[in-house]
Each structure stands twice: as structure tokens, then as C-alpha cells.
Amino acid sequence: MFKQDFRIPTGLENQIQYHIQCGPGDVAPVVIVPGDQGRVESIISKLHDPKKVSENRGLITYTGYYEGYPVSVTSTGMGGPSASIVYEELINIGAKILIRIGSVAGLQEEIEEGDIIIPHACVRDDGASQYYVPQNFPAVASPEVYLRLISAAKSLNFDFKTGINWSHSCFYNRDPEYFQRWSRYRVVSMDMEASSLFVVSSLRGVKAGFIGICYANRFKQSNRDKVDLSVPDTNRSIIKSSTSKAIDITLRGIKDLYQNGL
Numbered sequence: 001m002f003k004q005d006f007r008i009p010t011g012l013e014n015q016i017q018y019h020i021q022c023g024p025g026d027v028a029p030v031v032i033v034p035g036d037q038g039r040v041e042s043i044i045s046k047l048h049d050p051k052k053v054s055e056n057r058g059l060i061t062y063t064g065y066y067e068g069y070p071v072s073v074t075s076t077g078m079g080g081p082s083a084s085i086v087y088e089e090l091i092n093i094g095a096k097i098l099i100r101i102g103s104v105a106g107l108q109e110e111i112e113e114g115d116i117i118i119p120h121a122c123v124r125d126d127g128a129s130q131y132y133v134p135q136n137f138p139a140v141a142s143p144e145v146y147l148r149l150i151s152a153a154k155s156l157n158f159d160f161k162t163g164i165n166w167s168h169s170c171f172y173n174r175d176p177e178y179f180q181r182w183s184r185y186r187v188v189s190m191d192m193e194a195s196s197l198f199v200v201s202s203l204r205g206v207k208a209g210f211i212g213i214c215y216a217n218r219f220k221q222s223n224r225d226k227v228d229l230s231v232p233d234t235n236r237s238i239i240k241s242s243t244s245k246a247i248d249i250t251l252r253g254i255k256d257l258y259q260n261g262l
């Protein structure tokens with residue numbers, strides 16, 4: 001399994017991609033990759049002239065412009081196995097930078113609902129990357145993308161937190177220790193796709209970053225004997241305004257990446 005050579009083209013480069021139903025020329029060099037298809041609407045509302053390219057299996061793609069720079073948005077679905085298919089297919093047709101905007105759960109006491117998290121690395125329990133490379137291969141954001149996101153957040157005067165994120169695969173795990181273990185290791189947040197994004201992008205020779213919005217705090221919800229697996233109402237204004245800020249940070253970061261030659 002680990003003899004796969006990712007320097008070799010996939011052979012699928014010049015065709016319509018099976019799952020996302022997009023082909024060469026359909027997506028911009030920079031693609032924003034939320035898990036939730038509902039977040040696509042919020043992102044394209046900030047683009048100029050967004051055009052729907054495709055929708056298949058809940059994987060929706062739009063391409064538009066931000067301050068004159070082409071940007072695409074593709075939803076990936078939940079979990080590493082679905083998301084890694086989308087990342088691979090986007091790269092097959094020319095994506096050079098992938099940035100995930102996604103919900104996360106906090107894993108430290110001080111991570112509040114609505115906090116913006118910009119992780120620099122992930123623990124790899126995403127359920128897909130283990131089939132690409134051995135477990136000791138790192139899942140790290142591309143420094144250029146990470147630093148642009150950080151400096152965009154600072155220049156917009158938006159608060160954010162950073163650290164290591166845990167990408168996991170079992171949303172409804174009932175064991176408090178499932179969550180508490182990573183809190184003790186000072187991991188700040190958890191999601192289900194970012195480590196597969198970092199690994200696939202690294203193997204395919206493209207760049208990647210991740211910005212998260214905290215929807216719940218699994219540390220506080222699991223620090224007694226039982227786990228509270230609920231997620232508070234996501235229609236609250238704090239979640240809406242933080243999502244809007246995370247999109248603004250991402251778009252500002254993308255503009256800076258373009259202006260510095262991607």
C-alpha cells in the first residue's frame with residue numbers, strides 16, 4: 001500500500017471528474033472547501049459573479065471572483081473518506097490551493113462557541129489519510145497559507161486562536177476519554193476532514209489551510225462521567241457573525257496569496 005508514488009499523474013487530469021462533475025477550466029486555482037453544502041451559499045454571497053458549475057451527490061461547486069481574483073467553492077461532505085475524494089478531483093483539474101472553512105468543536109476550557117481557530121497541524125484520525133501514508137507522516141498546513149490566514153485575521157482585527165486540531169471519525173462516540181485524551185495533550189479543536197486535506201494536498205504537491213468556527217465545546221461536554229453529544233443552535237448570531245468573519249479572513253488571505261504569486 002505504501003509504495004504508491006504521488007509524483008505520478010493520476011491519468012484523470014483532462015476529464016470531467018466522476019464525483020464533483022467538474023472538468024478542466026471549471027475551477028479557479030484557489031478553491032474553498034467547506035464540508036457543509038449550506039456554507040457554500042454564505043461564501044458565494046461574498047463573491048462577484050458566482051456561477052454554479054455543478055451539483056452531484058451534494059457536492060456543489062461555484063466559481064466567481066473576489067476583488068478580481070478567481071475563487072471556487074466546493075462542498076466536500078462529512079469525513080475524510082468523502083472529502084479526500086473531492087480534494088483529489090479538484091487537484092486533478094488544476095486546483096493549486098485548497099482552504100477548508102469548517103465547524104469545529106473546542107477541546108480546551110477556554111475555547112468558546114463562536115471562536116475562530118486557525119490550526120497549523122492536525123492529529124490524523126480522519127479515516128482516509130491512513131490509507132495513503134503511514135501514521136507517522138505529518139498533517140500540516142502549508143506555511144504560506146497558514147501565515148496568510150493569520151495575517152489576514154490580524155489586519156481585519158478579528159480575534160482567533162491557533163494550535164493543533166484533531167481530525168476524527170466518530171461524531172457520536174459516547175466515551176468521555178475519546179475527547180478528554182486530546183484535551184490533556186493541549187489539542188485545541190476537533191473536526192473530521194482537515195488532516196486528510198493536509199495529507200492529500202502535501203502528497204499531491206499543492207497548498208492547503210484550514211479555518212474553523214467553534215460550534216460546541218466537547219471538553220466541557222465530556223469532563224464528567226457522561227458525554228453530552230448535542231450541538232447548540234447554529235442559527236445564533238455569534239455563529240453567523242464568526243462564520244462571516246472566517247470567510248472574510250479566508251478571502252483576504254486568498255487575495256494576499258494571489259498578490260504574492262500564489
Ligand SMILES: O=P(O)(O)O[C@H]1O[C@H](CO)[C@@H](O)[C@H]1O
Pocket residue numbers: 034035036077078079101102103104171190191192193
Ligand atoms: O462544518 P463542516 O465543514 O461539515 O465540518 C464539521 O461538521 C461535521 C460534523 O458535524 C464534520 O464534517 C466536521 O468536520
Ligand SMILES: O=c1cc[nH]c(=O)[nH]1
Pocket residue numbers: 103104105171190191192215216218231
Ligand atoms: O461537535 C463537533 C462539531 C464540529 N466538528 C466535530 O467534529 N464535532
